[in-house]
Amino acid sequence: MIFAQLSDLHILPRGQLAYGVVDTATMLAEAIEHLAGLPFAVDFVLATGDLVDHGSAEEYEHLRALLGALRVPCFLAIGNHDGREALRSAFASDGALVLYPDVSAVPPSGTLSETSSVPVSVAAGAGTAPSRAPVSIRAAGLEDSGYLQYMVEAQGLRILVLDTVVPGEGGGALCVDRLRWLEAQLAQDEMPTVIAMHHPPFATGIAHMDAISLKGADDFEQLVARFPQVRRIVCGHLHRPIQADVAGTTALTAPSVAHQIVLHLGHQCAAPGVFPRGSDCFVMEPPGYLLHWWDGRRLTTHQCVIGSYPGPFPFRTD
């Protein structure tokens, strides 16, 4: 089973650019096109927050239209640029934040539930992927009010989606209530588990991003350390691919499918000639996304670079 992690989409109303520069809608469309062109099947997509830029209903309507190009289910996590209630209104369905693909192989809304298990067609989109057995996906746990947390199960792997948002703030938090939900989920059984959340539970060395990091990270780490079935902690927020060891497992952030955060380790004023207004800048490095391959025993993560590049070339020239 393979699932793609897309992060930090930052979709705006139609026709608007992020920061007056970034055409995030076109870049998301290009990411989906890249995903659809992979020569193997992807089973579902997980988007790790900052789905839109200002949390408005108009932005979520635009996002919904763009994600409609996906041929697999797309599960969503909230980020600090999102609006909790607008996101819930746009995507809450049957125990999860999810958009189903509009293809006949996928059942209509109402069939993913706490008690049902749904086989989902795995064709990524281009029709070039080799066929294999459908993957059964089960989602549950999203409540009618409160935090946007839920779980997804597929092929013996559980994904616990957490809500790290503090309304009005760039930084995130995991409070007692949210951690208690996580603990209850982990305590149910020893199923291999991925935790998905927008704010990473580790300092990155990028000063202006560490200033809007995750409150409660120490409590989170102590909790996760008690549950060795946690195989990965997958995050967004940083707009860069970064890995760190947390609680005996690997935590990572995904690149953005749009703009990337400038890589500058250290204090913001360390390079005034390079960053005359501070290092809290973005850069249009090639965007990307992650592919997580679960073979039933181990989770292996690959980074994909979006775009067209020369090749592939054979190693043998004779």
Ligand SMILES: [Fe+2]
């Ligand atoms: Fe972001």
